[in-house]
Amino acid sequence: MAPARKFIRFSGSSRRTVPPSPPQPRKYKTIAEVLAKAEYAVVERESYSDVICEQCRSGDSADELLLCDKCDKGFHMNCLRPIVVKLPMGSWLCPKCCEHRRVRKFSQKRIIDFFRIQRSSCVDEKCGSPQAQDTRKRRKRSGPLVMQKKRRRLLPFTPVEDPSQRLQEMGSLASALTALNMEFSDDLTYLPGWAPRSANQAKLEKGGMQVLPKEDIETLEHCRAMSKRGEWPPLLVVFDSCEGFTVEADGPIKDMTFIAEYTGDVDYLKNREKDDCDSMMTLLLANDSSRSLVICPDKRGNIARFINGINNHTADGKKKQNCKCVRYNVNSECRVFLVATRDIAKGERLYYDYNGYEHEYPTHHFV
Known part of the structure; x- marks a missing residue:
């Protein structure tokens, strides 16, 4: 891959x-x-x-x-x-x-409007939603944990049960996005004059691209549905004077849990070769380089924009990695996901390796 x-x-x-x-x-x-x-x-x-x-x-x-x-x-x-x-x-x-x-704070109403959460959301309820409870029940019936790890299926995130805590999580992301003059988007955006959606064809991937199994696609759809209802993943955006905005777990996260999809505006790689944006993500690496695509999250994006990278030149830096970035063929289109690579404890910050199998991005400056 x-x-x-x-x-x-x-x-x-x-x-x-x-x-x-x-x-x-x-x-x-x-x-x-x-x-x-x-x-x-x-x-x-x-x-x-x-x-x-x-x-x-x-x-x-x-x-x-x-x-x-x-x-x-x-x-x-x-x-x-x-x-x-x-x-x-x-x-x-x-x-x-x-x-x-001062960091701008959002009221409950503004958070709901900012993320376009359904008004019948469980954000106002004092207990976990029936949908979240059903997810936990399905997990318990799905068989031994050993079999789950062997199959390496994606797991849906488990929202925290406290509605006020979920509001705090969403508010932290809203504040970070607002500070960077960004809009929230959980989808890839195709703008006029940029790369069209028709350019995003997984079949163009150099060497082929792994197809996401049907069961994992269902997990992704389930996570998106939960987010729209206000059942937020246990993630908190915090500001560090050394690292800037970064993300930490606001609750335990299991190995192979879906964390977020990397979103933003899609454009051709050739149009961005001299761009100073430091958060571009590869979407498609085509045999014909003029058809390669990147995701640019400088105007629109989600919490994936704030997950930090490791210094992969040091042993301590590599130890911090607890999630990975993977690209998949989903219904014939390329998509990018962040997935936990081990159990993550509450309060632990999220890190992944920006370089993948190549080492083109010099991460020796990272803390």
């Missing part, structure tokens, strides 16, 4: 971005720009020539030394975690100043 993930170009980021500030005019961003335009700049300090990076304590590479708009301290773009890929638009805050930024 072809690699599950392939990035177009090195963006140097762990894909977690600090919540952007509203665009504000700023004439100069880096130390080099300030010094070059010193005769025109209105600055509060007498000189910026002594500014150094707070991480590496060096003043070299002034064209990559960012100035924080709040504390006025300097940081090299490559020394930050997550690494800053390109010069920020508008104002920019360093990780320390960003820690105290």
Whole structure:
């Protein structure tokens, strides 16, 4: 099978971005720009020539030394975690100043509207839904756990039973998406002028693509139905000053549990070879490279956008991996899924390997 993930170009980021500030005019961003335009700049300090990076304590590479708009301290773009890929638009805050930024919170009504949850949802109920209970009963009757692991069938996620906890989970994702100016979407989006849906043909996959079994397709449909009713997977989006937005388990997750589908706007790989988006996902690798497709989750996406990657150059980094990214032929179309590779405990953060079988994306900068 072809690699599950392939990035177009090195963006140097762990894909977690600090919540952007509203665009504000700023004439100069880096130390080099300030010094070059010193005769025109209105600055509060007498000189910026002594500014150094707070991480590496060096003043070299002034064209990559960012100035924080709040504390006025300097940081090299490559020394930050997550690494800053390109010069920020508008104002920019360093990780320390960003820690105290207020995160937008959503009311129950706004969460329901944001995710277009059915109004008859179990979100308002005080017990687990009948559908979730039926799922647990079916699991118990399905046979010994050894047989399940041997067959390696996908398992549906098990929502937490507390409705208020599910609202908190959904609210955390809504806040993260809003901070990045993204819309929620649980489906692949085909925009006019981009790759059409007719271009997504699994038969074009170089070397062929594994077909998702009927039983697993039923599991996916069951998970989508649960999500639409507000029976959310036990996942919470949190913000870390080092990793940015990332995802942690809000309840136990069993091995081979379906976590999420990777969604976003679909486009041709050839149109995105010079794109700075650091979260592109391979959708189709065709024999004819001009027909290869990628998923771009910079405008639309779901919680898969915030699951972090491992540093696969270190033993400790590899130990953190607890899910994998897989591509399947689903009803003749390519789809990308994230699946648990072992039992995940509550509070554990989710990580997977961005590179698959190839090592084109340099992950040595990841924490």
